[in-house]
Amino acid sequence: xxxxxxxxxxxxxxxxxxxxxxxxxxxxxxxxxxxxxxxxxxxxxxxxxxxxxxxxxxxxxxxxxxxxxxxxxxxxxxxx
Numbered sequence: 001x002x003x004x005x006x007x008x009x010x011x012x013x014x015x016x017x018x019x020x021x022x023x024x025x026x027x028x029x030x031x032x033x034x035x036x037x038x039x040x041x042x043x044x045x046x047x048x049x050x051x052x053x054x055x056x057x058x059x060x061x062x063x064x065x066x067x068x069x070x071x072x073x074x075x076x077x078x079x080x
Contacts, residue, residue, distance in 0.1 A: 001026060050078055
């Protein structure tokens with residue numbers, strides 16, 4: 001909420017408005033929604049892949065959902 005109140009923050013006007021409108025919820029959310037901090041979790045590799053694990057399956061999804069340009073931009077970014 002500090003970013004909402006800071007005119008120098010890089011929030012867009014719509015982000016600022018939506019966050020400002022949600023102040024009441026944000027104020028009570030920690031009391032309503034508690035996050036479990038005592039659950040053991042496995043180690044996770046957070047490194048992004050450099051290439052798809054199954055290129056054929058990815059190509060099939062790209063064709064099915066018409067993701068051509070978006071998928072190519074993603075693949076280019078991952079390889080960079």
